[in-house]
Amino acid sequence: MHLLHLDMDSFFASVEVLDEPALAGRPLVVGGSVERGVVASASYEARRYGIRSAMPTAEARRRCPDLVVVRPRHARYGEVSRQLLELLERVTPLVEPVALDEAYLDVRGARWCGDGVASLAAQLRTEVREELGLACSVGGGTTKLVAKLASKAAKPRPSAPGVAPAGVPRQGPGSGVVVVAPEDELAFLHAHRARALPGVGPRTADKLRRYGVDSVGDLALVELGSLVRLLGRAHGTLLHDLAHGDDPRRVEPSRVAVSIGHEETFAADERSRDRLASLAREMAERVASRCRGAGVAPRRVTVKVRFGDFTTRTRSRTLPAVLATGQALGAVAADLLDELPPGPGVRLLGVHASLLVPRDEAAAGPEQLSLFAPPGDPETGADGTQRREGVEAAADAIRDRFGAAAIASLAATARRAGAG
Amino acid sequence: MKFRTERDGLLEALVTAGRAAGGRGAAATTSPSIQLSLRGNQLEVTGSDPDLVVEVRTSVSGDADGVTLVPPRLIVEIVRSFEPGTVSIVGDDDEVRISSGRAEFAVRVPVGAEITRLTSPDSDGITLPSAPFADGLRQVVRAALTDDSRAPQLTGVLMVATDTGLRLVATDSYRLAFRDLEGLTALPAGNQVLVPARALGEIQRLLGPSPDDSDTLVFRHSDLDAVFDVGAVRLTTRLLRGPFPDYQRLLPPGYPHALHVARDELASALRRVRLMGRDAKDAATPVRITFGTDGAELAVLTPESGRASERVDGRFDGDELTVAFNPGYLLDGVEAVRADTLVLEVIDSTKPATLRGDGEDDYRYLLMPVRVS
Numbered sequence: 001m002h003l004l005h006l007d008m009d010s011f012f013a014s015v016e017v018l019d020e021p022a023l024a025g026r027p028l029v030v031g032g033s034v035e036r037g038v039v040a041s042a043s044y045e046a047r048r049y050g051i052r053s054a055m056p057t058a059e060a061r062r063r064c065p066d067l068v069v070v071r072p073r074h075a076r077y078g079e080v081s082r083q084l085l086e087l088l089e090r091v092t093p094l095v096e097p098v099a100l101d102e103a104y105l106d107v108r109g110a111r112w113c114g115d116g117v118a119s120l121a122a123q124l125r126t127e128v129r130e131e132l133g134l135a136c137s138v139g140g141g142t143t144k145l146v147a148k149l150a151s152k153a154a155k156p157r158p159s160a161p162g163v164a165p166a167g168v169p170r171q172g173p174g175s176g177v178v179v180v181a182p183e184d185e186l187a188f189l190h191a192h193r194a195r196a197l198p199g200v201g202p203r204t205a206d207k208l209r210r211y212g213v214d215s216v217g218d219l220a221l222v223e224l225g226s227l228v229r230l231l232g233r234a235h236g237t238l239l240h241d242l243a244h245g246d247d248p249r250r251v252e253p254s255r256v257a258v259s260i261g262h263e264e265t266f267a268a269d270e271r272s273r274d275r276l277a278s279l280a281r282e283m284a285e286r287v288a289s290r291c292r293g294a295g296v297a298p299r300r301v302t303v304k305v306r307f308g309d310f311t312t313r314t315r316s317r318t319l320p321a322v323l324a325t326g327q328a329l330g331a332v333a334a335d336l337l338d339e340l341p342p343g344p345g346v347r348l349l350g351v352h353a354s355l356l357v358p359r360d361e362a363a364a365g366p367e368q369l370s371l372f373a374p375p376g377d378p379e380t381g382a383d384g385t386q387r388r389e390g391v392e393a394a395a396d397a398i399r400d401r402f403g404a405a406a407i408a409s410l411a412a413t414a415r416r417a418g419a420g
Numbered sequence: 421m422k423f424r425t426e427r428d429g430l431l432e433a434l435v436t437a438g439r440a441a442g443g444r445g446a447a448a449t450t451s452p453s454i455q456l457s458l459r460g461n462q463l464e465v466t467g468s469d470p471d472l473v474v475e476v477r478t479s480v481s482g483d484a485d486g487v488t489l490v491p492p493r494l495i496v497e498i499v500r501s502f503e504p505g506t507v508s509i510v511g512d513d514d515e516v517r518i519s520s521g522r523a524e525f526a527v528r529v530p531v532g533a534e535i536t537r538l539t540s541p542d543s544d545g546i547t548l549p550s551a552p553f554a555d556g557l558r559q560v561v562r563a564a565l566t567d568d569s570r571a572p573q574l575t576g577v578l579m580v581a582t583d584t585g586l587r588l589v590a591t592d593s594y595r596l597a598f599r600d601l602e603g604l605t606a607l608p609a610g611n612q613v614l615v616p617a618r619a620l621g622e623i624q625r626l627l628g629p630s631p632d633d634s635d636t637l638v639f640r641h642s643d644l645d646a647v648f649d650v651g652a653v654r655l656t657t658r659l660l661r662g663p664f665p666d667y668q669r670l671l672p673p674g675y676p677h678a679l680h681v682a683r684d685e686l687a688s689a690l691r692r693v694r695l696m697g698r699d700a701k702d703a704a705t706p707v708r709i710t711f712g713t714d715g716a717e718l719a720v721l722t723p724e725s726g727r728a729s730e731r732v733d734g735r736f737d738g739d740e741l742t743v744a745f746n747p748g749y750l751l752d753g754v755e756a757v758r759a760d761t762l763v764l765e766v767i768d769s770t771k772p773a774t775l776r777g778d779g780e781d782d783y784r785y786l787l788m789p790v791r792v793s
Contacts, residue, residue, distance in 0.1 A: 369788040
């Protein structure tokens, strides 16, 4: 069990409601003009009227005269999508975005995996709701195919679907999370209509139906040779494999990281604010070092804290200029940590850097100087930053050659000495 | 609740109160709403979010007292769409019927809506002279930070009592503006409050571009909140918590270079040359100012779009040098100055510059340069 598929619920429409809460609870679509456009996204209230994506807006309006039609704001959806990706990359770097509102995660090596994939999926859904204010559905399985069908099964239902998938275990349909146990996967898969498989469009579905194949289960009973004769070699083989649960597609993370971060779960809940601040600074040093290694510098810092009672809080700050050094990143991280409400002991602490700008680009661009860090200031001013950057890059080189423990800041050394 | 009134007066009250119930700024957890409260012929229209409450009192012809909530955007759009004339409103717990001419709307009361109540300070109000206070706001509010994710205390304007009056200070860490209002005693000596710039922006709007002293402005505050009464409008805002940066140490002791220039000429030239930076990837393409004996040369260069330059005549004392600024920030400062001649003082390309009016010692606008390679 190691794949999750996360799909935002009515993404565009939900973002509009998020930005304009007065729209909540009203039938709403995001789409083109009533005269000529089509529906790009429909709220669940609108779906109750049978309104679906790709339906002409005029038809949608006919079905629901009270319908609110909002013009799409793609830049805004892109921005939210980015926030989503950042959040997902905190769970695992193996995130494959397939659309603005949809991504696969390979969670084999993910943090808190010990708690089980189902609770990881539920946790993820909670985090998306708390941080972005948006709902999503999460499906889990050992293949992309099952994970995707599971997320679909987890979707809220405005109306009953044609086939109620059998073998949907643990969390019921519409609950937002469906994780299919490996031993239930084939039953789950076979209960779906063949139409649910990728590569089965209306025409293929028609051909299959004439052959007596309605469900994926029916399809699994057909000999490979017969399928190849019916659909051709490539297509037939693909469907045969899929019907047997054989989906070799891996999660291919996007090549360019959206965020770089570091998290630690403590053996015992950490209660000292001072110690947390110095841990955050140390993590920031490591994050900055990895950013340097990737040739990027961040403009956004996010601090994540999970308390002993498993509530999770994050704080982010976006800066007008990149943070070139671990010191600068650490200062922001410590600041953000301060802004978080006090809670019971801290179980997990994370520092994440995002809005990554290629380093050469950041260096060449103009830099608005700040009143509170005049360049004459050796620590935080512009000249100081360059000097500090040199020091940290030299430390990176030493660690590369002699190992991670070869060099550390005095504060980190002191903390370790104190702890030991 | 039931009353009739003229469209225009009602619309104005709804728009004013609605600005405090802005859908986007408000917390997503409660749906924003406007409260209508009628007693006799007095209608009170209240808009609020967790930090700001705006109450507008207006006279209507009332039939039945009562209180109801309405969704802000929708009601404003409805009332605005009516022809000038009488509007009737009848409300109960579930819906509000709004009608005018032959049009009738029955609007559902927003679910989960609530109106923020801030404490009402009981200290005595102090009447502030509207015109100088509005002018001070015009000069200072612009320097405050608008995005509160970075440093919430910088989204405020510091009102601090000086020996001789009141000083207003704001900074977003790139520029800083302060204005001394002599003889104006809004606070006991040594006291200070940090008022959200957003609230003061609303005060500015309420006072209008050129208030006269018949526009009364009464101010009072507690440790948590501040109240401004502007005519029939009461605005209550939460105060921000500091610490406000120690801005006084930022003021350079002196400047080796000073340019005297006509304010409007510099402003027009800036508005022209910065057109070239508009479409650049980063909106803030810097303007490079080369100071020379007879004035200054403004230039904006972008690799994508091209370049623009313009000479501005003036008197320059000092050595020739070039300093780059964010043109928007610079223009903000130029426009804030009242005197026809302004003085732009610089140290070098990485230290704060100052803008002030010639002979105008009660206002300063500090601005950090942009470093260009």
